[in-house]
Amino acid sequence: MGYKIVLTCDRTMASCYHNNMFFGFSACLPQGVLPDWFYYPVFCPSGKADDRGGLVFANYGMRKIEAALLANGFKRDEVFVAHPEYLHKVVDEDTKILSVSANDPLGIGPATSTFTELWGGEGRMAVKLRELLAHPAVKKAAPVVFLGGPGSWQLAIHPEKRRELGIHCVVIGEGEVTAPKLFKQALENKESLPEVVDGEYAGEQDIHNMVGGSTCGIIEATRGCARSCAFCVPAVRKVRSRPLQNILDEVNVNVRLGKKGVILHGEDILLYKSNGLKVNSDAVVELFDKVSHSPGVKWVTASHASLSSAASSPKTVEKISRVLELGTEKHPTKAFQVGIETGSPRLIQKHMKGKAYPFKPEQWPDVVQDGFRIFHENHIVSCSTIILGLPGEEPEDVRQTIDLVQKLESYQSLIVPLLFTPMETTRLEYAQPFLKQHLTPLHYELLTACWDHNLDWFPALWKNYGRDNNIVIKSIVRFMLKYVRPPLRRRIHRNARKHGAEIAAWT
Ligand code: SF4
Known part of the structure; x- marks a missing residue:
């Protein structure tokens, strides 16, 4: 039909x-x-x-x-x-x-x-x-x-x-x-x-509650982002926090269909019902508390959070972690996506001043380290991104990012390097994309630093994050970690040396 x-x-x-x-x-x-x-x-x-x-x-x-x-x-x-x-x-x-x-x-x-x-x-x-x-x-x-x-x-x-x-x-x-x-x-x-x-x-009044189930139990808590990074699409949307009751009603829709987990979605979940960019700790903690105590809910996590909100209100992160019972056998860790984007205060000032707020752009490397530490100590894995080739990037900016990545080695996290891609409707929509041919030896060094970090952390992260997967998936990943990870690391290093040497020979 x-x-x-x-x-x-x-x-x-x-x-x-x-x-x-x-x-x-x-x-x-x-x-x-x-x-x-x-x-x-x-x-x-x-x-x-x-x-x-x-x-x-x-x-x-x-x-x-x-x-x-x-x-x-x-x-x-x-x-x-x-x-x-x-x-x-x-x-x-x-x-x-x-x-x-x-x-x-x-x-x-x-x-x-x-x-x-x-x-x-x-x-x-x-x-x-x-x-x-x-x-x-x-x-x-x-x-x-x-x-x-x-x-x-x-x-x-x-x-x-x-x-x-x-x-x-x-x-x-x-x-x-x-x-x-x-x-x-x-x-x-x-x-x-x-x-x-x-x-x-x-x-x-226009955002109506869903009537069917959502992928992975995702429910929108906030929409838009006021940090206004120049490359980002949500940056151009006005910020709204949805009423708690609407969120709970949608959780209930998923639970009735058999979905026991909830992913609270927002560009920075720590800014739920915030006053501008100031964390409203009571509202955020209440959100996690009410959702995790909803009938039928077994676990709760969030899609995204910002490092500056965490650094500005570590107590909020601690309270959320307690509400979610993180660090226990039942819920060892949860993961949030966070944005590093660069280790360069100059590029933060140029393209994303609001990302650091309430801190100053020059404090950004410390904010990132603080945010990672706070999440780590509260059993939250930071799944982060950095952007190579932001408009106006200089070698010194890349060097600062490499330094920062290396300083994050002891915090459970992943760091995914992305090449800058201009997107329609953003302030950088007419900027040039950063392509493979633009990579310098320093960029290869940065890519290697990120992948070394990830390969070091994969086994520990998988132990917690992958433990509820079925035996076939677990066996495949175990095999890959044991037999694919070491040659992959060698290959990444070899590639970086090869391309670095080739580029140095041209220039
Ligand atoms: S903080 Fe994240 S979501 Fe907000 S504007 Fe910047 S990149 Fe976009």
Whole structure:
């Protein structure tokens, strides 16, 4: 049976990643780096589908659009969140709209670009999106195709790709207010649709509670970020904290469907109900406390936090850790994503002054070390990023970043180096991307420092983080840690020496 409006995503997003959200980032590896027979079962097993072909736990953004449509006059039997592997069951001549949520539709986001630039190949998400839109049921039904989600900017700046893929309308930014209006317009007169639309700001009254389950139990607590880093998309959104009761109601939706864990999402969870960039400790602790004591919830973590909030309010981190019972046999550790980006106070001052607030840019290296230490002492793993090739970067900036990475060696953490990629709608959207050919010997030194750090920490992190995985996954990872880690480290060092020497010979 076909549905009038089908919401879906590419196959890499239709998974709960063995309940390890960080496995989801493996979709940034280019197609071919890992063969499909290995990648899908190990990193991205197919998400649970119901008997109609619906995705039981779907991408949170898609759930928000579903809720917005239902709240704006669309009927339950018209709107369907589909598993991409079951499109043949739900898309037919009755389907008028196919709306696709995409994280990285052309494989040119910062993480995927870094890997494709260094290792070659095409982003897996781009390959899977192409397959989705070429599905025989989609071709036959010929619905109006919308694309939204965090990666939609890519199709706004590449109209030729948009047309090649058969996408009629791209929505950038928030969709709760805009999608219902556009869908009505598409149903009445699809010829009148604009090709690219900036989504309207969604106020508290526009953000409706999801009615179906979300991937890995993720629930939005805050939206937007006031730190305003020049390269970042959430930086351009106004900051909102959702009411606690709405969050608890959504937790309950997931629990009823069998999801016992919660990932609280926000660009800096420590700024939940904050006064500007000042941590509101009581509100944050209450959030974690109420969510973790919700009936049926077994564990709680957060997606992102900032190092400056942690450094400015270590007591808040301690209290959260106590509420979540971290450091115990039951919950040894949890992981938050944090941004280092650079060890250079000069680049912080130039591109992301707000990142250090309430500290000064010149204090940034100390803030990073403090933040890492506070998280480490409270059993929270810092999964961090740094950016190579920020506009205006000088050798001294890279040297400072190498120094900082080396000072973080004793804190349980991962440090993922990314090549700078300008993104549409950010203040650096017209800056030049940083490519493999721009890497200097110092950058190779920095890449090596990051991978040495990660390879040192992998075994200890996996011991805690991977312990609930099934025996097959555990055996594969154990094998890789024992037999792949040492040659991988040697290869990284060899590559760095080789490229460093080649570059030195040219210059
Ligand atoms: S702190 Fe993070 S989320 Fe906020 S603007 Fe900077 S990079 Fe973006």
